Amino acid sequence: MTPPSPIDWASWRAEIHATLLFIVRDGEILLIEKKRGLGAGKINGPGGKIDPGETPLECVVRETREELGITAKRPRKLGELHFAMSDVPDILCHVFLARDFSGQPVETEEAKPLWYKLGDIPYERMWKDDIHWLPVLLDERSFHGRFVFEGEEVVWQDMQLDTYWDPEGPRH
Ligand SMILES: COc1nc(N)nc2c1ncn2[C@H]1C[C@H](O)[C@@H](COP(=O)(O)OP(=O)(O)OP(=O)(O)O)O1
Secondary structure, rough: OOOOOOOOOOOOOOOOOEEEEEEEEEOEEEEEEEOOOOOOOOOOOOEOOOOOOOOOHHHHHHHHHHHOOOEOOOOOEEEEEEEEOOOOOOOEEEEEEEEEOOOOOOOOEEEEEEEEEEHHHHHHOOOOHHHHHHHHHHHHEEEEEEEEOOOEEEEEEEEEEEEOOOHHHHHH
């Protein structure tokens, strides 16, 4: 049974809206080592904060270009994550999956590209929430996750699967 949440999610509002993209091709996933900002030193997908007037899709395409120099093809939003943080502003993150891109990933000031086999994803170097939803995304299932962090640790979590409205329709 889920313990009571320390957060009143009904009144919760994120200060930051952000995006993440995971590109999967030929049995491998394209990740980044983040070189600056929130989560520097961690492995993550490319992404970042949504600019005023920008849609989540526009943001994830722009951030992926800025961080890796590639253009994601047909990114599909599969998830939404709500992060209540103890020491940085709360974040609402839109999570996308893409199966193709144009260009060649390059290292930039923001990120170093890293390819991993799908069976070798380095969860130990990623945010602690990732292991709870990245396998769901890779299974092309939609999800809505809520996580409460104390520092680097997840102290409460809830994952709902197959609940997010996917404009392209459910895959399962
Ligand atoms: C708390 O758990 C998190 N888990 C995961 N997997 N990813 C997270 C978590 N918290 C934040 N993120 C992601 C969401 C964004 O992609 C980045 C943060 O964006 P950033 O601050 O790097 O945004 P930019 O616009 O690129 O930053 P600049 O101000 O440096 O341009 O982390």
